Amino acid sequence: MPSTPVMDDKAIVKDYFNATGFDRWRRIYGDGEVNKVQLDIRKGHQKTVDTVMAWLQADGDLAGLTICDAGCGVGSLSLPLAAAGARVFASDISEKMVAEARQQAQETLASEQLPQFAVSDLESLSGTYHTVACLDVLIHYPQAQAATMIGHLSSLAESRLLLSFAPKTLAYSLLKKIGDFFPGPSKATRAYLHREADVIKALESEGWRIQRQAMTKTQFYFSRLLEAMR
Template sequence: MTPEQQLKDKLAEKQEVKGYFETTGFDRWNRIYSESDDVNKVQRNIRIGHQKTVDEVLAWIKDSGELSEVSFCDAGCGVGSLSLPLAAMGAGSISASDISEAMAKEAERRAGEAGLDMSKLNFFASDLESLSGSFHTVCCLDVFIHYPQAAAEEMVKHLCSLSEQRLIVSFAPYTPLLAILKSIGQLFPGPSKTTRAYTLKEEGIVKAAMACGFEPVRRSLNKAPFYFSRLIEFRKKD
């Protein structure tokens, strides 16, 4: 495949993801990341698994004691699953973005409804590639599922360039078992219900971060039926 074709395919897939989360995907994931009872068993388990990942990230940040004076970037914020509780905990400032404008607007609506200090929150639509700025901590949770291995590793490097001290990422880890489950359609909802989903090799993600001067300091694996997420915290080397 030529570089031109690779770029064309990458742009087409990005538009597919964006279009999905602006339409049917928004309705579906807005319900999943809420307290709505209008979800099926698979969606409920995804909700439980994702919440486990968010809760662990919040615990890690709280344990570090770095919060009130810290700037955060929530890359791929969805409907605010991480940004809202982070703001409620007293984060210094949060820049939260999502490829879907509908998602970003819903996160902003939820933040306002929750009575959070909107002067410390900035919600906007952007793909990960277009993010810029400098933040103490960059978080990217359950977004790499839309990136194949090479693209995910490049994205880790880009996120490292935005981070002054800490990068926290989660992704569906590649294992032979998960590869089999995915191939027979048991890991994720079928093609009519989602965009393409990728599992990633942890070694490649870690190498990409280390190439930028970051080293892994904490890891965990959160799982529920239909949800598997490797969570890693990287710290910039002194």
């Protein structure tokens, strides 16, 4: 059976995050009441965001840095980056996600801190930025398309590329197979795991070297974070 084209995956993701997926993930990424599984995923994702912020703040040059948050969701990374003084361009394939992120930014940030928001898929992003961040988005891309996408994101980044992805290991593949990786009846998108060696190979082929790496692991959230530098 032939593999499903990435365009089909993209359409599914777009429709999902503009419908039932938006309500579900807005709750997860927000601070309202959620169930045990959603709370676990919220804590895991926040740990990934906190790690990125800690790395960038440790470098001491975050203020004024141009950063593209590719796949920004409801702004969980974009908003703290902007609050810290970065000049942020934030995009997401979901109009509802972008609208929520924009509203949160207007409610919490000063006017001069507001990110520039856009509704866009990763393939359509353009421009040049000091740093490009793409957190927990590659899970929607099969490995072949993920390598192509890493190449495109690399073309946007001058000095740093931050990627997080669900690592493909025997244990995590088993969890995904039995339905525990993304539990819940509202899941409606394919979840692709990626071998870390393949991701690193794709990065190195674009001239990157791995500077820092981290692993966030909770009961239901597994994310490998890589910082690639030129």
